[in-house]
Amino acid sequence: MKWRTLVLFSLAALLLLAGGRPAGMPKAEAAPVWNLTWSDEFNGASGSAPDGGKWGYDLGAGGWGNNELQNYTNRRDNSYLDGSGNLVIKAIKENYNGSAYTSARLLTKGKFNQAYGKFEARIKLPYGQGIWPAFWMLGSNLDQAGWPGAGELDIMEYLGHDTRTVYGTVHGPGYSGAGGISKSYTLPSGSFSDSFHTFSVEWEPTQIRWYVDGNLFHTFNKSQLGAxxxxxxDHSFFMILNLAVGGNWPGYPNASTVFPQTMTVDYVRVYSQGSSPSAPVESGAVYKLINVNSNKALDVYAASTADGANVQIYTDNGTGAQRWQAFAQADGSFTLINPASNKALDAAGAGTADGTNVQIANQNGSAAQKWRITANADGSFKLINVNSGKALDVSSSGTADGTNVQLWTDNGTGAQKWRLVKL
Incomplete structure (x- = not known):
């Protein structure tokens, strides 16, 4: 240790022992707490389509503003689940409606968008000259504001001829196209096409941060912008996954480029930032859940113990049908077990659509039986189903005894707010 460093270190230690800290020394701050709001784990049969409740498609050719060569399709040839928990986007060299290549571009536009939070995907990338995959976002007001007025946030872009480097970029009015504000990250060893890597951004009202495998490599502040x-x-964005072929930036395939090329996505997850842990829920404790809108309890119909028995709201009566034991899971979620039946609170058929029925079912450890319990500002909680990313909801905001409980897109209404009362 150099003498000057030793002196400064000793001074800092003395100040801290005296109850102070050196001028300019930052205060310790807690790391952000991220609560899951939406996810797709891409679980499904081999060859099946991505979840249509979560993803749509951009279709066609025409260069896509970058002189790209591919024709985007919604065929299973170009996008499908592999049966092992992954989405595959495949670029194929073939003659298709006047184009020499086909591929796919999936997006959540009109299905899911969010302002601020953590957006993350785990992806194994393709390789080769002229190959251009991306995980990125566009403002949900795109149809009204146009580009770049709506904003573009590129979480990960990659040029297939350089398999060790990815880019994080923003585009907006006055800094778009080649003028986008960008930085790159280069792997210290290995290749992005050899194995899966995690790409994420943490987006706050005045700052965006980019990470690869948890390593921060780019920070963009609102204060950086000039005249x-x-x-x-400052508004919601939707997500895009695509695999382009050719274009102004990557250049074009040549004799060295191997086809087909695949972009394999293990998961996409979106979080919102909380100021406290998911919930002060004690694993193993028993609770009743009181719906804020109706002041009625989460209840098993007719106190049934049968597999598939319906879940509803009902006047708080203290019976076993209204008791739920919370058990913490390794991923931070909880299973809620009805002690009277020993069955779990469950999304019927592992459904993900709005209106999916909620029931009790035999414990199976699936994501359909896992719930993230997140604090609301008013002291209530929302319960987000891990498999669907949707909230535990009282149908039509009903207040009558026997009103059905379902999954529904998180909307912050009283029908999706629950008071947890420990018994």
């Missing part, structure tokens, strides 16, 4: 540049990251 003629506008911050447009």
């Amino acid at each position: 003629g540049q506008t911050w447009v990251f």
Whole structure:
């Protein structure tokens, strides 16, 4: 240790022992707490389509503003689940409607969008000259504001001829196209096409941060913008996964480029930032859940213990049908077990659509029986089903005894707010 460093270190230690800290020394701050709001784990049969409740498609050719060569399709040839928990996007060299290549571009537009939070995907990338995959976002007001007025946030872009480097970029008014604000990350060893890597951004009202495998490599602050540049990251965005072939930036395939090429996605997950842990829930404790809108309890119909018995709201009566024992899971979620039946609170058929029925079912450890319990500002909680990313909801905001309980897109209403009362 150099003498100067030793002196400064000793001074800092003395100040801390005296109850102070050196001027300019940062205060310790807790790391952000991220609560899952949406996810797709891509569980499904081999060759099946991605979940249509979560993903749509951009279709066609025409260069996509970058002189790209592919024709995007919604065929299973170009996008499918592999049966091992992955989404595969495949670029194929073939003649198709006047194009020499086909591929796929999936997006959550009109199905899911969010302002701020953590957006993350685990992906194994393709390789080769002219190969251009990306995980990125566009403002949900795109149809009204256009590009770049709506904003573009590129979580990960990659040029297949350089298999060790990815890019994180923002585009907005006054800093779009080649003028986008960008930085790159290069693997210290290995290749992005050899194995899966995790790509994420943490987006706050005045700052965006980019990570690869948890390593911070780019920070963009609102204060960086100058005259003629506008911050447009103050509204919701939707996500895009695509695999392009050719274009102004990556260049074009040549004799060295191997086809087909595949972009394999293990998961996509979206979180919102909380100021406290998911919930002060004690694993093993028994609770009743009181719906804020109706003041009625989460209840098993007719106190049934049968597999598939319906779950409803009902006047709080203290019976076993209204008791739920919480058990913490390794991923931070909880299973809720009805002690009277020893069955779990479950999304019927592992459904993900709005209106999916909620029931009790034999414990099976699936994501359909896992719930993230997240604090609301008013002291209530929302319960988000891990498999669907949707909230435990009282149908039509009903208040009558026997009103059905279902999954529904998280909307912050009283029908999705629950008071947890420990028994």
